[in-house]
Amino acid sequence: MEFVLHKAGHPNPQVRTVPHGTVAEFPIPSVSREDGGSYTCDYRSITEPSRWSYPSDPVEIIVAEPSYPKPSISLSPSWGVSLGGDVTVQCWGQHQSVWFVLNKEGRNFSPVDSDGLEAEFPISNVHRDLGGSYSCSYHSRSQPFNVSYPSDPVELVVRDPSLPRPAISLSPTGPFVSSEPSDPVQLVVAEREFLKPTIWVSPSRVVALGGNVTIRCEGQDPGMEFVLRKVGHPNMQVQTVPDGPLAEFPIPSVSREDGGSYTCDYRSITEPSRWSYLSDPVEIIVAEPSYPKPNITLQSRSWGVSLGGAVTIWCRGQRQGVRFVLNKERRRFPPVDSVGLEAEFPISNVSREDGGSYSCSYHSRSEPFAVSYPSDPVELVVRDPGLPRPSISLSPTGVTAPGADVTIRCEGQRRDVRFLLHKAGDLNPQRHMDPAGAGAEFRIPSVSRQHGGSYSCSYRPRSEPFISSEASDPVQLVVAEREFLKPTIWVSPSRVVALGGNITIRCEGQDPGMEFVLRKVGHPNMQMQTVPHGPEAEFPIPSVSREDGGSYTCDYRSITEPSRWSYPSDAVEIIVAEPSYPKPNITLKSRSWGVSLGGAVAIWCRGQRQGVRFVLNKERRRFPPVDSVGLDAEFPISNVSWEHSGSYSCFYHSKSEPFAVSYPSDPVELVEPGVAI
The missing domain is CATH 2.60.40.10 (Immunoglobulins)
Known part of the structure; x- marks a missing residue:
């Protein structure tokens, strides 16, 4: 026969004469974009060139640089089909609204539109020629040159009931023809009894090509064998951890094939039939970030929320209609679809485990590999009211002149803590200090007016860096002349x-x-x-x-x-104090009715105990206390002025026990000459 290859839209066909066989080959070396398109072929007799065949079905060649990750492929049923039976080839990718193409040597299948992320190729009335190796790929409907890498191959094995059954296995007579299955062997399924482990990805579930991530799986007890499973992949990873409850599965230099959904479980090393329940799944997205990073904020004061309280983590991006992912060590959060530009992750009944560092990212709903860079991290600090509040003090107190040195001291009741200094109006702690004792000093050299404000402090146990005490009472630093x-x-x-x-x-x-x-x-x-x-x-x-x-x-x-x-x-x-000593006597060392302006007077107080301290009282005046000499104390006033006139009284108290005090004396009046008091 003479075979003719036609390309749609091209006038010049290619011709091959095959005198001794039934197959013609048309090689296309060094393919260019012009070679893409739809091809058909037909043939005619060499000896009777007017006798032609009908044209073949068309076949499409797509020339492109793959930009989408490869799809997965599977068979249903998965382990083979008998002659005359039915089988379905299933392909699923990571993009919606695409066109799937099924490939097999010697066969042409019509492309199928995806249903969500999947496409099915049903094959009925299976015959021997349908056995073989299949793969699939997909491309954008609107942009046919946006194509995926081809899937891994899957083999369709056709069972021939006429072949004798073996005891348990048979070397098949042809590469894609199989006997009926052997008698069954028993698969023992153990009860799951341990609690499900926690699974998370560090540093983030969204990772760039070539980056490094670690999948961590944490159970409840040591002495376990952990198993990491990837959906759609038969091979699992196993790690034995005799001395701890945590297994790590690092993935260095991530490739697109590492993306997907993972779960883990574990079993006892000593009793391998005792298994845990499966963890929740965690999704790894492998992509080169193309969207800008979102902003992340806490809907509470950034330095904390109390145990049992509620907090909301807000993420805001720069695109609408996206899906946000929240990341935190040892936690998994379901993705949240944005409302406008934002997504909200509420956390109620906050526990100690909720404290930590959070970040978020977002990706297109229809194209999960169109992702953003991760946000900057934000810390959620959980306040524990059970921790005693620290005290705070200023030195010097009161108003501080610009240029002076100030020390803010925070004092707690426990060691091995980190103290943090907060200034009202600033969301983040000003400074932190890890003292050796139960107190910390924050020095502010050469203060300026900008340092003025209200300060408080808190502390965090070093063993729990995201657990905090309540803040101290505030102290006011006033910087002024x-x-x-x-x-x-x-x-x-x-x-x-x-x-x-x-x-x-x-x-x-x-x-x-x-x-x-x-x-x-x-x-x-x-x-x-x-x-x-x-x-x-x-x-x-x-x-x-x-x-x-x-x-x-x-x-x-x-x-x-x-x-x-x-x-x-x-x-x-x-x-x-409750007075316990009798009242003293008070007298003026001059005539009681007055003293001349500019003169001098002494006020004498006499008690009934020796070795005490006397205090003199007068409205609008303060006198230094005087220690007694014997039973007496003297308060001299020289150069008497109008302001000295008025009513005086005194009392005394023990030097060693200031709360052992006397009743106050009767009042005595100092009157200036000619002035009625």
Whole structure:
């Protein structure tokens, strides 16, 4: 016969004369894009050239550089089919809406549109010639030159019932012809009893070609043999871990074939019939990122959420209609389809295991290999209310002048922790420190106004870096120049007060329109009071407790120019005690009705105990305590002025036990000549 090869759209056919056989070959060396297209052939008799055959079915040649990963191929039923029976060749890829092509030597199959990711090629009434090796590929419907690599081959073996059955195996008479199967052997299926393991991919389930990933599988107990399985692949990986509950399966230099869905399970080394349940699947996507990385945020303060609370992780990309993937060590999250540009991953009833570093990426729903770069990581820190809160203090206290050195000290109750310093308004911790003891000092040399603000601190156990204590109470760092005169501070009616009594701390400046601040030594929280129309602020303390005792100072700043501060007042001491000593006597060392302006006077206090400390009280004045000489103490006042006139009282307390105090004395009045008091 003389064979003629026709290419659709080309006028010149190729001709081959085959005098002694029935097959003609038309080689195409060094294929170019022009060689792609649809071909048919027919033939005619060499001796009777007017006698022609019907034309063959067409065959399509696609010339392209494969850009899609290879599909998977399988047979149903998978282990063979008898002569005259039916079989289906199934192909599934990783792109939707494509055209699948089935290849076999000596056969031409019509292309099939995919149904989702799959296509089926049914073959009925199987005969011997259908046995052989099959592969498939796919290409885009709209862009035929976007093609996949061919699948691995699968063999269709046709069983011939006329061949005698063996005891258990038979060497077949032809490469694609088989006997009927042997008598069966028993497959023992064990009960699954261990809890399913956790599976995750590190650093991310989306990996670029040539990158490195590790699949980790974690069970509950040591002494296990772990098995990693990939969907569609018969060969599993096995790793024995005698001393721990975690197996690692590294994949160096990732190729497209490494993409897919993985699960793992494990069994006891000593009792290999005892298996765990299968893990949830985890998907590895192998692609060269082509989309920009998304943003990731926590819908709570970034440094933490309390145990049992709720938090939402938000991912925002730059494309709509995509699928977001959230990544975290030891966790698997179902992918979430975007709403607009965003996707939300809510986490309720937060546990310690939820703490850690998260990132996200996204990929096209229709083309899973069109992926983004991963986002920057964000940390979820879980606060444990069971950890004691740290304390915080400033040195020096009060208002700090620019250029001074400041130390912020955080003190906890346990060692082996990391302290973190937080500044209000800054989402991330300012600094961290790993001290040897239970406290840490954060030094700020040469402070400027930018350092001013509210600071707090927290700590994290080094063994649990994403578990945190609650934050300390805040402490205020005020950086400003001092220019106003210091105010006067005093306590009314007395600096010694019984438990449950009422007192008022008064702070008096020079001008109206000020904001007053009352500070207690050793306590970070200050009290503030705005006084727009007068020079004096009152800080009442009702129902006094022992915690109210201590040393207080005050200062103030301008309401209209809050960077202008006063110098701090002298300190005033409040003593909270139930009086147990009798009241002292108080006298003036001059006539009780007065003393001349510019003169001198002494106030004498006499108690009933030796070796005590006397305190003199007067509205708007503070006097240093005086240790007794014998039973007496003297408070001299020289160069008497109008401000010295008024009512005085005194009391005393033990030097070694400040809460062992006397009742206050009766009052005595210092009167200037000619002035009624």
